[in-house]
Amino acid sequence: MSIYTPNQQEIAEKLSTKGVSRADWKDWRWQLKHSIQSPAAVERLLNIRFSAEEKIELERTLDRFPLSVTPYYLSLINAVDYRNDPIFMQAFPSPRELEIERNDMADPLHEDKDSPAPGITHRYPDRVLFHISNICSMYCRHCTRKRKVGDVDSIPDRASIMQGIDYIRQTPVIRDVLLSGGDPLMLSDDYLDWILTELENIPHVQVIRIGTRMPVVLPYRITPELIAMLKKHHPLWVNTHFNHPREITASSRAALRLLADAGIPLGNQTVLLAGINDCPRIIKSLVQELVANRVRPYYLYQCDMAEGLAHFRTPVGKGIEIMENLIGHTSGFAIPTYVVDAPGGGGKIPLTPNYLLSLSTNKVVLRNYEGVITTYHEPESYKAIFCDRKCDDCKLDLKLEGAEECEATGIVKLLSDYDETISLTPENNSRMERRNSDD
Secondary structure (H helix, E strand, C coil): CCCCCHHHHHHHHHHCCCCCCHHHHCCHHHHHHCCECCHHHHHHHHCCCCCHHHHHHHHHHHHHCCCCECHHHHCCCCHHHHHHCHHHHHHCCCHHHHCCCCCCECCCCCCCCCCCCCCEEEEECCEEEEECCCCCCCCCCCCCCCCCCCCHHHCCCHHHHHHHHHHHHCCCCCCEEEEECCCHHHCCHHHHHHHHHHHHCCCCCCEEEEECCHHHHCHHHCCHHHHHHHHHHCCEEEEECCCCHHHCCHHHHHHHHHHHHCCCCEEEEEEECCCCCCCHHHHHHHHHHHHHCCEEEEEEEECCCECCCHHHCCCHHHHHHHHHCCECCECHHHCCEEEEEECCCCEEEEECCCCEEEECCCEEEEECCCCCEEEEECCCCCCCCCCCCCHHHCCCCCCCCCCCCCCCCCHHHHHCCCCCCCCCCCCCCHHHHHHHHHC
């Protein structure tokens, strides 16, 4: 029986001398078994040729950043113009990955430094990132965790996973756990079921999220058996990672449909990549295709300052330009939040075009997406409620079952009435050091 497309048929036949059925091609384990891991294999499967000089440069690149791509994802490449193909550029190594700029970092987000337990990154007060796998079905060339992904010596074992779970269990402030990697769906259904069950049994964990690129690069992993297991663990959310409309195929749509029909809310995180999707037209088409498939665009990420990614990075101004072309020009729920994940572990910082032009005591001056400038009058009768944290005397309805007070941190300290902090000063501030030396 034939595969889906002539291109897939040709690739399948070259990968196996025994013949490949449609069922084989759609078997995610078959796909992983036949992952393409060398430039020579890519040449043979796509009928393309690299020069001798290119091959030398590619081997140097692969010594540091390995290649692995599924036959499915490879089959999406337009071999006639592969050098400009967005699929090819995300999957195939480039010698430019060895160009390390002076501001690049191995761990730009300081995930390892913010790790109080194996696999755990605890950056925000009420949620943690839980790395449960360091392997992927494909090694994305723009991965911010290039330092880890594909390192078979650092794959978390059950004991390490249990230490991470114990940290979550012993930290009651955590209500949201994001499972990440690598790709969590590289784990078996049974093993992932065990992790989800352990987390689900922690009383203060309210929601679990899974970050996966499987619907993009290996949609056949989304099987009825996987869905049946995931449905046992609601409330469960899934965020995936489409970067270009070309990645939304019949197979990926089927995978998304299975997840959505199971009652799993779907989000998408896109990375802004030079030469791949740094175009308002491309991003607009992508977000509209996503919502048509019941996927909410969640984040548009500025590419991180990780080693090997400099050639993918765009100016922040390009992201703002794209947001200008989305806001007001398509449905509000189709618009992602454009963020820079701050180097040094500062977390996600949202960026948006400037719509607030000025303000006074009584009026705010705003502009819309068309450039129309308007005013919004502040209410004349508003009486601010002074908050001194004496909640028993407050007139607001504070019957918030399950709510817990938490200590104010960051900007909240400056906005609050009950905290006397008047400024936040970075550590090692030279002015403060001068003051101390004078004391």
